[in-house]
Amino acid sequence: MPNQILKPLKGFLTLKYRIEVLTGLHIGGSKESIEIGGIDNPVIKLKTFKLNNDILSDVPYIPGSSLKGKIRSLLELAKNKPVDRFKKYQEEHKEDFKWDKAIEYAGKPCDCGECEICRLFGTGGDKVKEPIRLRFSEFYPTKDTIEMWKTYLGEVYTEMKTENVINRITSTAQHPRHTERVIANSIFEGDITFRVFEDDGKELIETLEKGIKLLEKDYLGGSGSRGYGRVKVHFCDYEWYSTKNEDIPQEIKQVLDNWKENTAICTKEE
Numbered sequence: 217m218p219n220q221i222l223k224p225l226k227g228f229l230t231l232k233y234r235i236e237v238l239t240g241l242h243i244g245g246s247k248e249s250i251e252i253g254g255i256d257n258p259v260i261k262l263k264t265f266k267l268n269n270d271i272l273s274d275v276p277y278i279p280g281s282s283l284k285g286k287i288r289s290l291l292e293l294a295k296n297k298p299v300d301r302f303k304k305y306q307e308e309h310k311e312d313f314k315w316d317k318a319i320e321y322a323g324k325p326c327d328c329g330e331c332e333i334c335r336l337f338g339t340g341g342d343k344v345k346e347p348i349r350l351r352f353s354e355f356y357p358t359k360d361t362i363e364m365w366k367t368y369l370g371e372v373y374t375e376m377k378t379e380n381v382i383n384r385i386t387s388t389a390q391h392p393r394h395t396e397r398v399i400a401n402s403i404f405e406g407d408i409t410f411r412v413f414e415d416d417g418k419e420l421i422e423t424l425e426k427g428i429k430l431l432e433k434d435y436l437g438g439s440g441s442r443g444y445g446r447v448k449v450h451f452c453d454y455e456w457y458s459t460k461n462e463d464i465p466q467e468i469k470q471v472l473d474n475w476k477e478n479t480a481i482c483t484k485e486e
């Protein structure tokens with residue numbers, strides 16, 4: 217007998233968030249479209265973005281995959297998954313232990329298929345035991361944010377940060393690098409859809425919330441050790457869609473009503 221049995225789907229819970237950028241954010245994009253002598257490190261952008269009746273081009277956004285990957289990796293760190301995997305490798309390779317292989321193995325995502333993290337985010341390979349609960353949307357800038365970019369940045373929508381390596385002897389700056397960033401006070405909106413199955417309690421959704429809190433303590437994108445990518449994640453609203461005309465499970469509704477914010481960031485025009 218398997219220790220987990222597939223449960224029927226009850227409904228879709230759409231969790232609506234707004235991400236407030238507190239310090240310059242750099243989520244790396246492709247260098248393809250950048251001319252020589254330009255930026256060394258561009259941010260990821262949408263080729264086209266519809267705003268009212270206008271089509272804007274090269275608009276920065278936050279990919280759902282970046283958010284999902286970061287939240288998952290922080291939850292795994294908090295649950296000591298890499299430590300456990302390192303120990304497992306050590307035990308299985310007593311005779312032929314190799315540091316690089318151990319680190320590579322320990323740093324991979326959990327693939328047990330049973331823990332809360334695998335149940336929320338999924339697992340590759342043949343250990344899948346139930347459908348993935350979470351789906352992350354892309355996060356797009358709000359209308360107010362695009363107005364702010366136009367006001368302070370013109371039609372470029374980003375800032376350029378120059379960083380140098382200091383020569384230890386002469387104290388002069390060497391090898392300047394130009395990194396593109398989304399400016400502080402930008403706001404991105406999107407949602408995380410949670411597929412609720414029969415008997416799902418509040419535990420899984422509390423794990424997601426814990427991951428979001430960890431993200432706020434850590435950073436999003438690159439160069440977090442240099443102050444980039446601090447964010448605040450605002451939980452603004454939720455919608456329940458039942459596949460069987462049932463109400464949202466009471467236990468889940470309670471935690472969501474408790475988390476829901478009514479801050480200006482949530483109520484501002486989209």
Ligand SMILES: [Zn+2]
Nearest residue numbers: 326328331334
């Ligand atoms: Zn797992």
